[in-house]
Amino acid sequence: MRSTSLDSAPNRPDPVLPSGSWDGPAFRGLAKSQPHLTFAIWLYNLTAMNRNDPLSRAFAALADPTRRAILERLATGEAGVVELAEASTLTQPAITKHLKVLERAGLVGRARDGQRRPARLQLEGLLPVDQWLRGAHAEWSSRLDRLEAHLAGQTESTITQENPDD
Amino acid sequence: MTEPRIPVDVRSASPTKQLVIERYLKASPERVFDAFTDPDQLKNWWWPNGFSCPAAEVDLRVGGRYRLAMEWPDSIPSDAQFSHDLGGEYYEIDRPRRLVMSGRALNDEQGELFATLIEVTFEARDGGTALTMCQSYFEPMPPAEAMSGAEQGWSEQLDKLQRLLAD
Numbered sequence: 536m537r538s539t540s541l542d543s544a545p546n547r548p549d550p551v552l553p554s555g556s557w558d559g560p561a562f563r564g565l566a567k568s569q570p571h572l573t574f575a576i577w578l579y580n581l582t583a584m585n586r587n588d589p590l591s592r593a594f595a596a597l598a599d600p601t602r603r604a605i606l607e608r609l610a611t612g613e614a615g616v617v618e619l620a621e622a623s624t625l626t627q628p629a630i631t632k633h634l635k636v637l638e639r640a641g642l643v644g645r646a647r648d649g650q651r652r653p654a655r656l657q658l659e660g661l662l663p664v665d666q667w668l669r670g671a672h673a674e675w676s677s678r679l680d681r682l683e684a685h686l687a688g689q690t691e692s693t694i695t696q697e698n699p700d701d
Numbered sequence: 702m703t704e705p706r707i708p709v710d711v712r713s714a715s716p717t718k719q720l721v722i723e724r725y726l727k728a729s730p731e732r733v734f735d736a737f738t739d740p741d742q743l744k745n746w747w748w749p750n751g752f753s754c755p756a757a758e759v760d761l762r763v764g765g766r767y768r769l770a771m772e773w774p775d776s777i778p779s780d781a782q783f784s785h786d787l788g789g790e791y792y793e794i795d796r797p798r799r800l801v802m803s804g805r806a807l808n809d810e811q812g813e814l815f816a817t818l819i820e821v822t823f824e825a826r827d828g829g830t831a832l833t834m835c836q837s838y839f840e841p842m843p844p845a846e847a848m849s850g851a852e853q854g855w856s857e858q859l860d861k862l863q864r865l866l867a868d
Contacts, residue, residue, distance in 0.1 A: 568776075569751070569774075569776055571750050571751070572750055572751040572774055572776065572777075573749075573750070573853055573857065574749035574750060574751075574752075574850060574853050574854045574857050575749065575750065575751040575752060575773065575774050575777055576777070577850045577853065578850060578854075
């Protein structure tokens with residue numbers, strides 16, 4: 536339904552996304568064939584970049600050690616920007632930036648408590664990540680089971696070959 | 702994320718960022734001013750290269766509204782297109798010197814995506830017009846990446862205006 540991007544402008548793109556995602560083959564082709572459409576192509580890219588799903592946003596947010604540290608801190612209880620900045624080497628604006636990324640990824644919620652806006656962990660934001668990891672784990676688990684069975688069979692036959700008398 | 706947003710009062714909010722574009726146009730301030738306020742002319746130049754403005758509505762009076770539709774270039778894959786109109790209210794109409802209006806990115810589904818204040822001054826100079834466009838942005842800001850293209854967009858759009866005025 537909402538397949539488009541500035542549509543989701545309230546939910547802005549993360550600054551953490553690799554710049555490579557702007558520069559897909561489609562972009563290069565277009566830029567070459569229609570150089571005058573600079574703005575349109577740029578906006579098209581923005582759209583493509585913006586169309587990331589909750590899982591991508593969560594992983595992108597988690598990819599940064601500072602943000603993981605913030606999440607770990609918030610696991611012990613809610614905290615404001617000032618508090619988080621004091622506990623780290625970062626400035627308050629930097630913390631705010633990271634919090635915004637975490638907020639957009641749904642990993643952190645910020646209450647409106649007058650001027651103060653304490654951040655708190657929003658575990659449900661991790662659900663897509665957890666589901667993905669579970670799926671990946673199940674897949675790998677069954678593959679490893681098959682590998683194990685395969686290796687076991689191979690070892691037996693190797694042993695059989697090496698010791699034909701057994 | 703999807704709840705309708707309350708329109709920003711762009712006259713009382715303090716801007717987070719301002720974009721200033723200056724351009725000299727070889728046409729009288731009256732002609733340039735009219736190009737900014739006449740719907741038939743707006744349809745011919747508003748939006749950057751490749752985009753078109755299939756519909757323009759203007760109620761040119763203080764407190765009156767305008768709305769400019771946006772259509773993407775055909776060459777851009779349709780799944781990447783999203784259209785939002787630009788609309789707003791007029792705050793100052795001082796032909797041919799100054800035009801102040803809000804510039805709101807509007808979408809049928811979600812209403813206002815972001816709001817800006819657009820202040821245009823038209824100054825007679827050397828038989829033409831020195832145009833200054835100041836666009837102020839407010840929280841919630843458009844994406845940083847969107848901001849970075851705004852200048853390019855305006856520049857392409859004013860190129861179109863320049864060509865139109867040369868005709």
